[in-house]
Amino acid sequence: MKIKLPKFTPWMAWIGGLVVVTAAGVAAGLMVFWKGLSLTNLTDMVPWGLWITIDLSSIAMSAGAFSLCAVVYLLGLKRYEAVARTATFIGLIGYTMAVLTLLLDIGRPDRFWHAMIYWNKHSLLWEVTMCVTFYLAVLALEAMPIFAGFGWLRSHWPKLSERMSRVHHYAPYLAIAGLALSMLHQSSLGALYGVLKARPLWYRPDISVLFIISAIAGGMALTVFASMLSARLTRHANVENSVLDRVSIIIGWVLVVYLYFRFWDALSMTYTYEPGRTEGLHLLTGGPLSFNFWIGEIFLGAVVPIILLLNKRTRALPLWRMLALALVVGGVVAYRWDTNLSGLFIILSYLPGEPAVTYTAYSPSLIEFLTGAGIIGYGLLAFSLEAIPVVGD
Amino acid sequence: MSDIKINRRDFIKLTVAGVTVLAGSQIIRRAQALETLASNGRQWAMVIDQSKCTGCDYCTLACRAHNDIPPEISWNVVTKTGTVGAQDVYTPRPCMQCAHAPCVDVCPVRASSYRPDGIVKMDYDRCIGCRYCEIACPYGARSFNWKQFDGPNPSVPEWGQPDISRRPRGVVEKCSFCYQRIDRGLALGLTPGIDEDATPACVVVCPVGARLFGDLNDPESNVSKLLRGRTSYRLRDDLGTSPRVYYLSATEESQS
Numbered sequence: 001m002k003i004k005l006p007k008f009t010p011w012m013a014w015i016g017g018l019v020v021v022t023a024a025g026v027a028a029g030l031m032v033f034w035k036g037l038s039l040t041n042l043t044d045m046v047p048w049g050l051w052i053t054i055d056l057s058s059i060a061m062s063a064g065a066f067s068l069c070a071v072v073y074l075l076g077l078k079r080y081e082a083v084a085r086t087a088t089f090i091g092l093i094g095y096t097m098a099v100l101t102l103l104l105d106i107g108r109p110d111r112f113w114h115a116m117i118y119w120n121k122h123s124l125l126w127e128v129t130m131c132v133t134f135y136l137a138v139l140a141l142e143a144m145p146i147f148a149g150f151g152w153l154r155s156h157w158p159k160l161s162e163r164m165s166r167v168h169h170y171a172p173y174l175a176i177a178g179l180a181l182s183m184l185h186q187s188s189l190g191a192l193y194g195v196l197k198a199r200p201l202w203y204r205p206d207i208s209v210l211f212i213i214s215a216i217a218g219g220m221a222l223t224v225f226a227s228m229l230s231a232r233l234t235r236h237a238n239v240e241n242s243v244l245d246r247v248s249i250i251i252g253w254v255l256v257v258y259l260y261f262r263f264w265d266a267l268s269m270t271y272t273y274e275p276g277r278t279e280g281l282h283l284l285t286g287g288p289l290s291f292n293f294w295i296g297e298i299f300l301g302a303v304v305p306i307i308l309l310l311n312k313r314t315r316a317l318p319l320w321r322m323l324a325l326a327l328v329v330g331g332v333v334a335y336r337w338d339t340n341l342s343g344l345f346i347i348l349s350y351l352p353g354e355p356a357v358t359y360t361a362y363s364p365s366l367i368e369f370l371t372g373a374g375i376i377g378y379g380l381l382a383f384s385l386e387a388i389p390v391v392g393d
Numbered sequence: 394m395s396d397i398k399i400n401r402r403d404f405i406k407l408t409v410a411g412v413t414v415l416a417g418s419q420i421i422r423r424a425q426a427l428e429t430l431a432s433n434g435r436q437w438a439m440v441i442d443q444s445k446c447t448g449c450d451y452c453t454l455a456c457r458a459h460n461d462i463p464p465e466i467s468w469n470v471v472t473k474t475g476t477v478g479a480q481d482v483y484t485p486r487p488c489m490q491c492a493h494a495p496c497v498d499v500c501p502v503r504a505s506s507y508r509p510d511g512i513v514k515m516d517y518d519r520c521i522g523c524r525y526c527e528i529a530c531p532y533g534a535r536s537f538n539w540k541q542f543d544g545p546n547p548s549v550p551e552w553g554q555p556d557i558s559r560r561p562r563g564v565v566e567k568c569s570f571c572y573q574r575i576d577r578g579l580a581l582g583l584t585p586g587i588d589e590d591a592t593p594a595c596v597v598v599c600p601v602g603a604r605l606f607g608d609l610n611d612p613e614s615n616v617s618k619l620l621r622g623r624t625s626y627r628l629r630d631d632l633g634t635s636p637r638v639y640y641l642s643a644t645e646e647s648q649s
Contacts, residue, residue, distance in 0.1 A: 036562050037522075038540040047524035047537060107522020107537065107563025114502040114521050125525050126501035197632050198495060198531035350532045350628045351474050351484055352640075 018381040025374005041365040050364035051105040056336040058097040063219030065091030066182035073175035087223040131185035187212040201280030202343045206265040217254040218332030225325040252309035275355040276348040301331015436609040444643040445603035448483035452595035454552040459594035461555035463542035468568035488534040488568035489636030496526035520564040
């Protein structure tokens with residue numbers, strides 16, 4: 001007797017691959033909870049590494065949600081509504097990824113709730129934790145009408161689905177709350193570094209500004225990329241191309257602003273020698289991080305996408321536009337990675353006399369890579385299974 | 394759109410509730426201020442005389458034993474920092490117990506806090522292990538417990554017996570000026586800095602008397618007298634952290 005198997009499609013291969021990666025990540029994550037952070041390559045010199053980069057990047061990639069919701073509900077540009085919905089969904093996935101990564105990264109995940117109880121209003125990390133928690137709630141509410149639209153929910157619990165879709169009436173209030181919370185913590189993530197006087201490379205006001213600008217560019221880029229990808233993969237996903245085109249132009253100009261500030265931020269550090277800061281800048285411009293900095297952040301992450309997105313001919317070609325958007329995302333991740341490590345690699349002596357600088361190094365361990373890949377795999381899986389039918393519904 | 398309606402009565406109720414919460418938090422703050430007075434105005438400080446220090450590292454070992462610290466971690470690090478004449482100069486570095494401590498500012502859960510007597514105290518039951526304080530500390534005085542410390546402590550019993558319990562895996566730890574010894578000593582009527590049982594272990598063990606401990610607010614304490622008589626400096630004073638550890642430099646004259 002023959003059993004008829006369903007036809008094997010590339011879609012199934014993609015989902016199957018993601019399931020494997022996510023499962024490996026879950027196994028590695030359980031190892032971390034069981035054995036502790038000694039499984040990582042983190043040290044007292046470099047206590048933050050790959051995970052903090054994933055954490056910062058997934059929050060940055062979620063910034064499309066607040067930016068586009070503000071465009072739709074505060075500026076009243078209703079034709080961006082479909083793309084704002086995709087952004088909200090990506091935001092929800094991104095923030096859950098960030099929370100998962102943070103749980104791995106803290107030494108006592110069982111005490112994750114302490115920030116809710118023991119407030120330290122001076123601590124930017126406390127402020128970020130609170131904002132992330134509240135914003136996750138805002139995103140869940142914003143995504144409620146999307147969940148309400150799912151067929152199985154509508155047929156099984158019609159009343160609940162009805163209730164959930166009514167949350168839509170509060171969208172403008174949620175957009176204001178989301179804007180306020182995001183502006184607070186997207187920049188505070190940069191200020192986390194910027195307030196540390198012990199680290200001269202970080203101790204400057206610019207990082208917070210650069211973090212929020214690059215997050216807006218990266219978040220919108222990922223949203224447009226995801227919308228275009230799902231439009232290609234599924235037939236019913238259909239977002240007006242003119243809307244995506246407009247958003248792509250906005251991304252191009254946001255990148256110009258980002259590059260402008262980044263230029264002045266870096267250039268101002270080249271004047272006069274300051275112990276720790278000058279060495280840190282040299283790590284970026286000529287040291288172990290220089291490839292990331294020049295190629296990843298500046299050339300591929302900003303200059304190339306600016307040209308591709310602001311030039312009408314390349315922007316009109318879907319593949320070129322998608323390439324540009326993917327490069328923006330890569331550039332934002334590279335910026336987070338470089339910012340974290342350039343500050344940590346420099347160890348400024350506390351001894352009297354001329355401040356001496358020593359260097360340290362870090363590369364993630366296998367378990368860090370596996371858990372990191374698992375978290376990204378989870379994000380892609382959640383998007384592939386849930387959000388693709390969402391786009392343009 | 395306006396499904397939310399608040400009538401006047403509800404508004405008044407909410408306002409009253411809000412004011413009550415605010416007033417309550419103010420009362421708690423007052424109570425905390427009263428606690429400050431309970432230190433009787435004592436401000437502990439340590440003086441390290443580099444002209445006497447021989448770099449023997451006894452302080453580190455006694456510290457490991459009394460605070461039950463794993464061998465990979467040092468609350469007190471002794472570094473050779475040059476020579477004066479024919480003599481090597483060492484800089485021992487405990488926690489500076491800064492009056493404006495970056496670690497206290499950045500901790501998201503207030504696991505680091507100021508005691509009324511100025512000591513920066515860690516609450517190991519509250520720390521979530523985010524390691525932000527490690528990154529913020531200019532002195533590298535903080536260490537993370539990457540793994541559980543189990544098995545015997547190689548410094549015990551040769552260098553002393555533990556006075557406090559071991560920290561669990563996943564929290565940050567640092568020097569405490571042995572406040573467990575200070576508190577117990579004061580309760581017994583002893584004077585920290587004079588009586589050994591009320592003084593930090595590193596000060597007690599030092600074979601050359603390079604470390605002194607006492608109350609900065611008492612003009613007659615040994616540290617106050619010493620700091621009046623000799624020029625001292627503090628590490629990275631330029632950062633504005635106001636450390637409570639003072640150093641007396643090794644000079645050509647002091648060596649002879």
